[in-house]
Amino acid sequence: MTAAEATSSPLRELVSKDQWALPSATVNRTLQDGLKAFVERVRQPNWLQDQPAGGQDELQPLSRRQLERWAPEPQWRSNLSGFVDALDHWCTRWSAIQxxxxxxxxxxxxxxxxxxxxxxxxxxxxxxxxxxxxxxxxxxxxxxxxxxxxxxxxxxxxxxxxxxxxxxxxxxxxxxxxxxxxxxxxxxxxxxxxxxxxxxxxxxxxxxxSTLTLQALDHQRLGQWLQGLAGTGQFRLTTNGSWVVPPKDEPARNGARTSAFLRDLAAWSRGIPEVAWAIWRDSLRARPEAEVEEPPDAEPTQSTCWVIPWSQVSVPTMPPGESRPLAFVLHALLLHQGLDETSLQQTTGLAPDDVHIALHSLHRAELIGPHPRGWFVTPRGYPAVRRYLHAEGFAVDGF
Incomplete structure (x- = not known):
């Protein structure tokens, strides 16, 4: 998809399943993810460190107020014109037989x-x-x-x-x-x-x-959406000042390179908006690392939010070791979009103690969290959970 096509297509685009497309990753990211998945399967990762890795404390995550400014919660009840138009088009075509x-x-x-x-x-x-x-x-x-x-x-x-x-x-x-x-x-x-x-x-x-589905966000449409949430301002990489979300106007880029961060984010999140949004919020910083300064050519009316490189992004991982109860609990939560302890016992066949232990382990790993229906997978943890269930032989979704 070209940049012009990405700009013209609606962000809430409904398509048939055969038109749905998974965002592509960079070659380096594909190789790194494959190697990481293999290593995690053969050895126990350094799980749940009490202190962040060296150098991370030099970066300043955004405060709650700053997050509301740069990455507010998505509003899925507005800007539905393209969504509704696609539903109406489907009804016109199929309502006679379905x-x-x-x-x-x-x-x-x-x-x-x-x-x-x-x-x-x-x-x-x-x-x-x-x-x-x-x-x-x-x-x-x-x-x-x-x-x-x-x-x-x-x-x-x-x-x-x-x-x-x-x-x-x-x-x-x-x-x-x-x-x-x-x-x-x-x-x-x-x-x-x-x-x-x-x-x-x-x-x-x-x-x-006959079914419709929401098209996955590729890196161009993901950048358009994230910039739309923030409104004004610009996003640049902490390490070298590269654009993360490049300006629409070519002169405004001032020759600076564009980072591959959004391409990696779109691929890791599988183009799922809230998964990408949750990881994006954790990647934002209030100021760059010491050696990077605000570019002198920046517009005085604009502000800059800095983004750490993809290699520094931290996402939840599965607890070490093999555990079928964890897999049963996670699969049940995804099937039903959230369950409480009683319903988990009924759907998994696990004893109450096993359910409680599994929930505690998954919650501590930030893979699940409280939900109006009881418990559910977290957006940040979803990619790891999906990959784990696939490796364990569960029937995963086609998205």
Missing amino acids: PVGFVVAPPFTGLAESLEQVAADRDWRLIAPPDLDRIHRGQALQDWWSQFEGDTPWVLPELGHCWLRTPAGLTLVRHLLGAIAAGELGRGLVGCNSWSWTFWTHLLPELRF
């Missing part, structure tokens, strides 16, 4: 929030998920089904919240997918995380619904 649209995306893309806003803007019915305990018991849930009654279109933001990986916990979504296939529920939209969708397409290989 009145319910499916949007599938990885975690940390803001999909559920965007769909909730679509429902609010269009005054469509928002389908609330059922209680997890009732799902586990396989109850009939007539009151939940009553939400679909009437002619008004409806939106179910997250399918992963409507089932549990237990014998009785699969019943509701089986019936839901069957009712949608039979055209019994009228017009609607279903959002589903990519891990849950992978599970159901493996369980029901005959599932052939």
Whole structure:
């Protein structure tokens, strides 16, 4: 994609799965990541050091106020024009044979929030998920089904919240997918995380619904998005002053090189916005290292935020050693987009003590954190978790 194409394409771009593209990494980063993954599998890493590595204390991470200035939280309920246009285009093409649209995306893309806003803007019915305990018991849930009654279109933001990986916990979504296939529920939209969708397409290989997905952010669109969050200002590398997000105007670059940081960030995060954003925030610094000064040609009305080199970026890693309970817990959390201890026991078959020990270990490693539904994988930890589950032979998502 050219720079002009990246600027013109919407940041919340909905595409078919065959149009989805994983951001490419630099050759050096690909080799380094492969070597690092191999080393971590054959020896125990220096895990959870009490003190940062030498030299890191010379860099000044941003304060909370500065983070709000340079990297505020993404707002997935605004700027949805391109997102909504793609949904409308899909409905025009497919609604005659499939009145319910499916949007599938990885975690940390803001999909559920965007769909909730679509429902609010269009005054469509928002389908609330059922209680997890009732799902586990396989109850009939007539009151939940009553939400679909009437002619008004409806939106179910997250399918992963409507089932549990237990014998009785699969019943509701089986019936839901069957009712949608039979055209019994009228017009609607279903959002589903990519891990849950992978599970159901493996369980029901005959599932052939047309789906849309959010396009991954390549390095150009990622830079455009991160710069948009910050508004004014510029981002430059601490070590040599290279541009991290280059100015749009060629003269403003003043001949300075552009760093490969964003290309590496896009590849490591797999183009997932909140994963990239979380790592980006940890990479920002309030001032450069001692030998780097503010360029004399910088606009006096602009300020500069400095970014450490990719080689200095710290991301969570899996605890040392082999542990199937950790893998079971992580996979369950991703399938259902967050679970509490009781639901984890039900879906993994682990004893309460094993669940508590696994959660403590993963939390200490910053791979999971508290969540409105109990616990969930952290954005910074997601790449390591996905890579670990893939190495352990779990069915990972296709994103």
